[in-house]
Amino acid sequence: MSDILLEVKDLKVNFYTYAGVVKAVDGVSFSVRKGEFFSIVGETGCGKSVTARAITKLIKPPGRIVGGKVLFEGKNLLKLPEKELKKIRGKEIAYIYQDPSSALDPLYTVGYQIAETVAVHNPLIKIKNAFTKAVEILKEVAIPDPVKRSTNYPHELSGGMKQRVVIGIAMVNKPKLIIADEPTTALDVTIQAQILDLLKELKEKYNTTIMMITHNLGVVAQVSDRVMVMYAGKVVEIAPVEELFEKPLHPYTQGLLAAVPNPLKKVEEIKAIPGFVPDMINVPKGCRFRPRCKFATEKCLQQPSLIEVEKDHWVACWKYWKR
Amino acid sequence: MVSMPRSRSFKFLMELREKNQARIKELRLMYEVLKKSPLALIGFILVLGFIVIGIIGPYITPYDPIKIDFSNMIKERLQPPSWKHWFGTDEYGRDIFSRVLAGARISLMVSIVVMAIAIPIGIILGLLAGYYGGVVDEIVMRITDIFLSFPALILAIAFSATLGASIWSAMIALALVWWPGYVRVVRAQTLSVRESLFVEAAKAIGVKTSRILFRHILPNVITPLLVLVTLDFGSVILTSAALSFIGLGAQPPTPEWGRLVADGRKWFPTRWWYTFFPGLAIFLTVLGWNLLGDGLRDMLDPKFRRRLEFRKGDTNE
């Protein structure tokens, strides 16, 4: 399929701690299509951020990628030498980090940090000359008085402004894929909406693809085309956004939607999912949601794989297997 | 009837254990650190050796460390190390090994006296400055800053020279120089504890200020202070040796280590042992305190602690 930009196959990432091995990402597969807004949702610690960082091998010890493939335009990134990956990071695949106050180096002006991101990927451009580019991109991300702002240090800007700068850094090399890891979590609610609008607007303008990681279903509903739900290091469901909110199939997704005011439906009673997120060192056998699932059967002691229940709607649950 | 008192004492022991649970945990952790880090263990052994020699040193010297045996002086003077005199002899025929052993007590005494003066001053001023803030804080901290705007040795030299060259004036001088460091640490720690819930609660139910300061805040200040004090034991010994070396501090015939190095220097390099062994004693003692202090710092570092606790949880299961 030519419209697939990124394909992740059976990705496995382990963290080796003193208490034992944490299988943070355990056999995750999905694909992102060109030009779409793809979201990954899940609770804290479900492996969504680790998945995002593993795509360009940004996993540091004690973590290690132990298996799988990441095909980006057909190339397996996990097999590429570090030198080649450095050319891809920030150029072909750009990241937006969660907390803009800690993502920017406090000792350099924001203009410099944008300019160096340009220069490092274009050997012909010197950092000094890239400053015009920095001012242009600041204008793109709707920062007022970009010429003056480019000479500001991060601490002189507000949180929302800083996140705009981070988005600017991500956009400046016109990447094919932007991975936004909780881009709005650290921001005020009012600013969140602005940042999401900006992301969407820039995505259309540059005709790029966005993969967003979030734990906020409201944010997912606002911008996504397709959504992937993760639980305890596994994919449980992948579906177009309307499908997912209207017809969630996996018991976990259903619980998740019941636990928050559904943004696409009338507000009903809010129910918490019983039980706790499993201990990631001693994970439950079979389906990881089994101990908390009211539909659990004998069958669930085996891990179900993803099946396409309806067109484009995938779920990993025995309930939907036709026996 | 017989079992009664035993069970009572058992109960008492259990209660004691319960009351001091935090402290016991602390000691366990310390034991873990010593087990895991060979450097800290070496430090611990060196310090223990120093303290033991400091206490019993003068009683176990093979020869008199101070008295000069004039009848044998000519024959015995400046002898190289041998089975008879492990560290050789000085220009008066005295056994340097005996003098080094006796010197441990002086270094131990100096460091304890200096700490015994400096720590209470530091704690009281630090608690007051941190707890009351405002003008009290301002005054205490300005005075502290003035003291800290001199290198320690220089200020100790100035005080010591003013008070006259003797071991006592050196101790007073060192105490005067050392308290500001403790004020800083205690104040910083007090500031962070002051706002905590248990202090607020104690204040709300009308606990006396002195009780809040010493029963509620002080215990939380002690731990970080402990690391600093351990490291400072080494620095005080080093600085007092330096004072003696330049002629302030201990006067002859006191077998103070810094003094011994200075005396031996006159005979260097042909009679190298005279200056080498006392210097080695200083070096090993200070190294011991520093290795131990460094290990303690690791122990209090949350990152390191977590690692240790993780490991422990691992083996228990």
Next chain:
Amino acid sequence: MAELKYYLIRRLITFVPTILGVLLLVFVISHAVPADPARLWAGGEKAKPEVVEMIREKYHLNEPMHIQFYYYIKDLLSGNWGESPVTKRPILEDLADYFPATFELAIASTILMVIVAIPLGIISAFKRDTIIDHLVRLFALMGISVPVFWLAIILQWIFYYQLGILPATGRGIEPSVSYTGLYLLDSLLAGEFDKFVTNLSHIILPAITLAFPGIGVIARITRNSVLDAMSSEFIDFAEARGLHGFQFYRHVLKNAMIPIITVLGLQFGFLLSGAVITETIFAWPGIGNYAVKAINALDYPAIMGTTLLIGLVFVIVNLVVDVIYALIDPRIRF
């Protein structure tokens, strides 16, 4: 850059009370602590009564303390730092003669400290928890544990008495012209390269001795600040932006510089106090040597003059550190 200017002005204003504090402390030690200051200043027990009386008169020692402090400051500002009963010269003149040697030694030690300790710390950070890291740690702890006077003697023994490759004492040969008072610099400026080599060979052992304790301290702080910087989110993000090589490491190193500079400033103070001992052993004609001679000759005004000078230099060095700090870190300019 406007903020920087305001920051500097503010910092200079707070500098005045600091200097006053230094003066006050030295005043208290010299005027208030001794039972009989005039006698002490005149040389102690052996001083002649008429000299004691003259000093009492000259320095207004019969006046109340605050008046004495006024005269003390006034005298200091007009360059009258007292007179040495031993050399019979004004203290300030003596200090001016001896200070350049100490300054030269301290600079040489600082350079040595920086070029040895910072790379050592960086290696230690990149090889953390390996044997190299542990060795650097042990080396650092040994550095702060070794008595400087003992180390000096051992170095002399190895490099002078045994190997015979470096001189044990002295500062070398005075260059024929004196621009700065620093022998190394002056001999270069005068084009006297043979003298430069001689003087360089003389400064090596004292500089190593003086730098040794600091090397360990700086190496450790470098290691820890590099590790801190490496674990920060913006370094992660820098990697995610595709930065590499120098472009990447400049972010790590510049951020790690901030604590290193602070500790370097503090170390300079220890260099000055270490100089008192080092200079004595290497017969280096600096203020440390001068102070120890003064201690042994009961030359009290000289001791207090040296104390004051070192206090002032230390305070000024810390001011310079704060300025460098502000140049590196835009956050503290406010």
